[in-house]
Amino acid sequence: MAISYEQGVAFVEGFAAAIAENKDYLTQLDSEIGDADHGINMQRGMQAVLPKLGSLAGTDLSQLFKTTAMTLISTVGGASGPLYGTLFLQLGTATAGRSEISPQEWSQALDAAVQAVRARGRAELEDKTMIDALQPAADALRTAVQDGVPFGDALTASERAAEQGMQATIPLVARKGRASYLGGRSAGHQDPGATSSWLLVRAARQAFAGDA
Amino acid sequence: MAISYEQGVAFVEGFAAAIAENKDYLTQLDSEIGDADHGINMQRGMQAVLPKLGSLAGTDLSQLFKTTAMTLISTVGGASGPLYGTLFLQLGTATAGRSEISPQEWSQALDAAVQAVRARGRAELEDKTMIDALQPAADALRTAVQDGVPFGDALTASERAAEQGMQATIPLVARKGRASYLGGRSAGHQDPGATSSWLLVRAARQAFAGDA
């Protein structure tokens, strides 16, 4: 039981589909505590990624993730562009030359990717950012995989952790990103980036749990 | 039976009161086919006239009307400032040195004043301006006085003519003033200046018909 290149493509395509579906929702969340463009930004980026996937056929997971990263970096802008770009870039580095990886390797790649995003954005847990969804997701996946939980269930646990982390951003007062300018007024609103991160973790579950 | 200096003052004060009362109405009319300031302009002017009346005590009708004229000219601006200023200036000239005048003399003074306004503004009847209220008022007064109609009734006829002239501006397409820029769109709206002119003629009736 492993994650194939095709599943990697399904993951990226699934994330793009989820963003397209939730574009206005993400922008709405960003208009409450940001500048009303998160959905627009992510949509622009992922729509730029899709047409490139075809030409990647026959390459490996690393190429897939790196191409996704470079495309996001050069089309999204904003805070989310470099951050999601960094996340996929690290996934690419962690899967160098591999056309399929094991659940353990995916968990390690995700750990490294989340670490890279934290380093790039200098955000901690509870700063009310995408980290609040990504870190719990990576932690839950690691534990479950280590405990030998079936991969499908591990991915589900990871997704649930991301969702809970996303919901947990609602009461938080933002310390990073635009929302931090609002001070106390940022409390009571769900962080848009944490929401798109949950969509990413969910897309991974949907793509990888296939044969679980 | 004559028009005294006190009645002249009552006329000017009555016009000021009528403007104050109808300020928003006149501005509303001007907002439909002009630039929403006729009531504001006339109010500014007549409120500037009132405090000057006290110091005129002991002078004559000519001083009263000339002071009113100069004050309107120097405080109103817009189209109505010079036009009403010209009207009162001519009333002042026509009553030079007089502390009371006869109904005939008032009718002649009004004729001269309306003529002066027409000369200043180059407006004809049915151009949708104050002339459409002033000219019929002057004509009706002249005829009635010539026919020996009691002065009170003559003033009433003059006021009714002004009111009808004002109402008759509604269907007209403006050829002078701001409303002319609207072309056909100016039809269906009552002219603000014709409306303030009707108030002026009404104020004359109220002030002069006193002992009729």
Added chain:
Amino acid sequence: MKKLINSVEDVVKEELEGVAAAHSDLVKVHFVPNYVFRSDAPVSGKTAIVSGGGSGHEPMHGGFVGLGMLDAACPGEVFTSPTPDQILEATKAVDGGAGVLHLVKNYTGDILNFEMAADLARAEGIEVEAVVINDDVAVQDSLYTAGRRGVGTTVLAEKICGAAAEARRPLKEVAEICRRVNANGRSMGMALTSCTVPAAGKPTFELGEQEMEIGIGIHGEPGRERRALATADEIVEMLARPIVDDLPYRRGDSVLAFVNSMGGTPLIELYIVYRALTRLLDGVGVKIERNLIGPYITSLEMAGCSITLLKLDDELTRLWDAPVNTPGLRWGI
């Protein structure tokens, strides 16, 4: 009504106090009667130029007082012509012995008040010439009406005549140049929103989310017609085509293209309008030699724009390029 003001009565007075405080190096402000004048006025031997009109069009006119443009500007109440005594005092204050040009926009109120002031000034022995700007193609011209409004071309005339006067051209020639600018300039404007006269307290007219007014003036009044909201390219077609056809501007003509904000429309949109205008003019073979883009003749906070074209000749171009130093327009110095 949401405005950064203290009281509706004090808007003009306090704005002028702000101007006086901000630009004491360039202009002085006289209060009661109100007028803005060059701090070095009167400039002896120079033709003086006095303009004016209602307030609410800033930077016009007060922002155009200074070297190479106006000698004085007479601001009336918001959208209300100034009074003769304001204009007379300003005329006397800036006359440098070479006479005074009254640069007047064609509105009954402006015409009548400037006429009265000119009569009074001449009675005091000052030579006064008046030139009336009437460039708005939205208004059908006719002998029997008040004629066309004076709009965007006024700004260009003030700059160009100011340069001519600065070059010590005599009053008659400056007036002649002003008539030439008026004869070669045409404008048309549109509104996406109305504006609120402070003393009135509410918008002069109401516009639906999907409506716009085409053929407006600069006093917040409704325009020639109400239309369904359209794209920038379509709007430029509605404004620029009648302008081009009116003079007409012909293949090979060189023009100054002036894209103006009515006050509430930001620069990012003006450049989209300018882009469309360049394409339309390319299509008819008219060359843009110079341009001016920004809020220069406004209707308070109204959203919308106007387009002005001025057919250039070498002299007009030279005068346009000449140095100017005013609060609202500056180059070459």
Added chain:
Amino acid sequence: MKKLINSVEDVVKEELEGVAAAHSDLVKVHFVPNYVFRSDAPVSGKTAIVSGGGSGHEPMHGGFVGLGMLDAACPGEVFTSPTPDQILEATKAVDGGAGVLHLVKNYTGDILNFEMAADLARAEGIEVEAVVINDDVAVQDSLYTAGRRGVGTTVLAEKICGAAAEARRPLKEVAEICRRVNANGRSMGMALTSCTVPAAGKPTFELGEQEMEIGIGIHGEPGRERRALATADEIVEMLARPIVDDLPYRRGDSVLAFVNSMGGTPLIELYIVYRALTRLLDGVGVKIERNLIGPYITSLEMAGCSITLLKLDDELTRLWDAPVNTPGLRWGI
């Protein structure tokens, strides 16, 4: 949404096409990746200055490219930071061999994208210094947060550093001057209305007829707090007092006072705000040596204003006065 645009996707592209058509004498525009650059770039031996950020703040930054100010500006989508490749290409295009200053406003997106671009440029052997502007006193500063936003002081820093670079000061010194400007500049802004991001199609927030937002940034986001509508004098007190107390500006200090429109507020109101500011500063004994009044760093069509104070010394004043020739700011030439 009522805007003079053609399609929400093309706003930035078409605006840049308009800029390119309007100002070909001063700037060139490169498309994909998008950046505006001096038509005479690279100026060999001169420190180059590159700034950038989301679009929607016009004339900042593209309107400040030219002699004596920026060498290049990188416009992102509306309110969205530009991407590293835009910044990298612009940096390479204008480097005259003396290194490039990245003048960055403190927003996570701007910081991250400029950081990535700087890394890539350095990898290609270009010397890059980055200075971050964070002057917004509405945001409490702290080690644990993103810190203060970069707002009005950015415009002043671009002008002053541009003059220093034009005078051939080396990169390190230009960067040092930029830090000094940032250290001596403070701003705060307010909104009477929200604004509409074209791609979003509706106002970012809703404000009642009697409400205003105090302590906003420049991205149409709500501010520090919502308050009841107040007079211009009261609003200036709310904005300028925290600014004065923050640095603090002390009796005897000389400042540049910058009163900025958020885009939809017309000049007539800005002068009423400036008047109130002069009175407040008189009260604390701070002298206004220079001023800038108008829409220079905007949030699309938002109505509102911001106030920026910059404490001046002789060098900063000299650099401010030095000639500048850009589409958005021009004097001395």
